[in-house]
Amino acid sequence: MTQTRGGHPSAVGRPRSAESQQAILTAAWQLLKTCSLRKLSIEAIAREANVGKTTIYRWWPSKTAVVVDSFLTQVEASLPFPNTETAAESLMLQMQQVARVLSGDVGRIVAQIVAEGQCDSEALESFRDRFLNPRRTAARQVILQGIESGEFAPDLDADLAMDILYGPIYYRLLVKHLPLDEAFASALPKQAVSMLAADTDKTLA
Numbered sequence: 001m002t003q004t005r006g007g008h009p010s011a012v013g014r015p016r017s018a019e020s021q022q023a024i025l026t027a028a029w030q031l032l033k034t035c036s037l038r039k040l041s042i043e044a045i046a047r048e049a050n051v052g053k054t055t056i057y058r059w060w061p062s063k064t065a066v067v068v069d070s071f072l073t074q075v076e077a078s079l080p081f082p083n084t085e086t087a088a089e090s091l092m093l094q095m096q097q098v099a100r101v102l103s104g105d106v107g108r109i110v111a112q113i114v115a116e117g118q119c120d121s122e123a124l125e126s127f128r129d130r131f132l133n134p135r136r137t138a139a140r141q142v143i144l145q146g147i148e149s150g151e152f153a154p155d156l157d158a159d160l161a162m163d164i165l166y167g168p169i170y171y172r173l174l175v176k177h178l179p180l181d182e183a184f185a186s187a188l189p190k191q192a193v194s195m196l197a198a199d200t201d202k203t204l205a
Contacts, residue, residue: 020055027048028045028049028066029070029073031044031045032070032109036112037064037112040063041063042056062120064120071109071131078097079094079101080138081094081138081142082094087142087146088152091139091146091189091193092193095189095192096188099169103180107173110173114127136159151197151198152196153198161196164196172184
């Protein structure tokens with residue numbers, strides 16, 4: 001067995017067709033705009049992509065695995081940490097973009113993946129390993145740069161800091177007690193990042 005992109009096994013000698021792969025991922029995303037992940041089926045994806053079910057099962061172990069890949073194709077290029085003069089500014093700009101991206105279809109589908117993951121541990125693990133953890137690694141590097149530069153407290157716990165920064169976004173996304181709107185996307189980053197400052201009395205400009 002060999003490993004495909006994303007860690008899913010594929011049979012030796014049966015390479016993934018880039019055209020078929022894209023058709024499947026596009027089909028899954030389009031279908032998710034009109035139906036829930038729970039109601040989505042491999043059969044529906046196959047019909048929409050004009051491929052056989054065996055083609056999908058050859059490359060993905062489940063519909064949720066297809067959806068995670070489809071999701072990643074939509075967001076991988078949209079959430080980088082920008083190069084800025086300060087770590088604080090980089091974090092604030094990226095947090096703002098995360099909140100905006102998750103306010104639409106992408107956020108609705110992320111919420112469904114997380115919900116599905118409560119009963120499907122492999123689905124949640126895939127989401128964590130392939131989307132969440134790489135972005136936490138990137139955020140950790142920015143936070144460590146901020147500590148080294150003196151922007152952030154020297155004893156700052158990077159993992160706790162990330163939960164402080166991004167936790168409110170996922171809280172609103174999943175609990176829906178308040179809207180994940182532009183006002184929130186604009187206000188949260190500055191207030192949350194200010195909590196990491198080396199001088200607790202300092203306010204970010």
